Amino acid sequence: MKLLCCNKIILILIFVFSFLSASDRYAFIYSKNIDDPFINFYDKVVVEADAIDDIYALRYPKKMVAYVSVGEIEPWRKTPTPYKKSWVISKNKTWNSLIADLTKPAYQNFLFQRVEKLYKRGYRNFFLDTMDAYHVTRKDKKLFQKQQKALISFVHKLHKKYPNSTIIINRGFEILEQIHKDINAIVAESLIGRYDNSNKSYKPVPKADREWLLSNFNKAHKYGLDAISIDYSNGSTKERIDIAKKIKQLGVIPYVTDGLLQNQGECEVERIRREVLVLFNKSIFKDKNEVYSDVHLIISMIVEHFGYIPILYDISTKDLPKSVNDRYHAVVVWSDGKTKNNEKLYNWTIDNISKGVNILFLRNFVFNPTDERVKKLGIKYIKNQNSILEKSHVIYYPPYKKYEIPASIDYEERLIQPVNSKKVLSAIYPNNQISTPLAITP
Structure with missing residues (x-):
């Protein structure tokens, strides 16, 4: 009995401490x-609210975080009241924005109008960017x-007005002592990989820059704040996860994505993609309706059988999707x-x-x-x-085998020869020529 109770206590302690040690x-x-x-994979998702439907803010009020540019004015953004030229003290040519004069009460009111509008739309948490402008x-x-x-005054007032909101800031290390009680997390970019927007290139971070950033993250940790690094990579999902794991080992919460933060990025834990992208030409089917298509009648059923979600994508009307590896299995x-995309599909495939x-x-x-x-x-x-009259017979390669009805291969003028591939089945002709139309290529 005592041993059983002891085991229960140990299990409870393991659960509690594993929960407490897990970072968001x-x-x-x-x-x-x-x-x-x-969204469900992450605890907090910072978004450009004007780019997405407000339904996400209403559906996930604790998760969604709205982007707010504090130190820079975005001339392109639609606002209830236009900005005034008297608020501008400089320009950021790299990002086509204007450096704001934070001392102007009218400008701070302008910022609060932005936050209030976001709050009414359903956003309860805010990410303050351009804090070092x-x-x-x-x-x-x-x-x-x-x-x-x-700037310190603005953060104080924002927290006072929205005391239950999660407030995340981008940099602002030099004022942490004054505002650490008003915020929940601090973000900085590029601990391992950075993006240069001026020439659209990805570069490694020099050791000195990384050490400086880590020392500031340690300062944030002392205040009990989450320290997050956004790193940039144009590599594969695996490469991004590997970068995230390295950042995590340095004691920092990682997020690795593309240079313009347009794609779904990665943390140190791999997201299991459940969606399968299915490209097809809807225009050739009855009433141009996908319900009559082979992909709907055949592929969808098989994909769903294995627990995945088929996403039917018509390439006769849409451009080829720019982002795939961040979202689809x-x-x-x-x-x-x-279709307009037939020839474009080759380069898209290689990429x-x-x-x-x-x-x-x-x-x-x-x-x-x-x-x-x-x-x-x-x-x-x-x-x-x-000759076209000569028939082939099909062989299977273990572990694959026929299912109910043996496969048959129509005559081909050109025989397919995969190189260094895992063969599934082949057609063997009377003269012993072999075609392998089903294989897993490198």
Whole structure:
């Protein structure tokens, strides 16, 4: 009895301490490329509220965090009242924004109007960006101090007005002592990988910069704040997760994404993608209705059987999706007929394969499969020396085997020869020529 009680206590303690030691996951995405599975994976999701439907804020009030630019004015943003030129003290040419004079009461009222509007739309948490924009005034010590004091005052007032809101700031390390009780977390960019918007390039972070940032994150930890690093990579999902794991090992909460924060990024834990992207040509079916399509009648059933969600995507009316590896488990291409994307699909395929996306082609390649193109896919063609009247027989490679009805392969003028691939089945002709139309290529 005592042993049983002891075991129960140990299990309870393990559960409690594992819960307490687990840090929150934060995501930052400024596009409409957002969905429920992504939001549910993270504890807090910082978004550009004007880019997405307010339904997410209403559905996930504790998770959703609205972006607010504090130190810079965004001329392109629609606001109830326009900004005044007298509020501008400089320009940020890199991001096409204006550095604001934080000491102007009218400008601070302008910011509060923005926050109030977001609050009415359902947002209860706020991410304060461009907190260090006022540093452009550092050569003028008096002006710099006034700007800093005004920034501290704004954060105080924001917390006082919304005491139950989660407030996250981007940088602002130099004023942590004054505002740490008003905020919940601090963010800084680029602990390992950075993005240079001026030339659209990704670069590693120098050791000195990383050490400086880590020392400031340690300062945040002493105040009991979550310390988050947003890092940038144009690599595959696996590469991004590897970067996130390195950041986590440094004691910082990671989020790794693209340079413009348009795609669904990664933390140190892999998100299990449940959606399968299915590309097809809807225009060739009755009434241009997908319910009559092969992908709906056949593919959807199989995908759902294995616990995934088929996302049917019509390439006759839409552009090819720009982002795939951040959201989908795999891609199925089953498209007949001509579309505006047929030839574009080749480069799209090569790009996504390089990012680790698994793509299954059914019936045909859609694009023109020249010898040079298929070679890059790990395939080569040879001419079929058999006559059209000669039939082939099918063999399966373990662990694969026939199911109910044996497969049959129609005559092919060009035989498919995968290179260094895992074969599933092949057709063997009377002259012993082999075609392998079903294989997993490298």
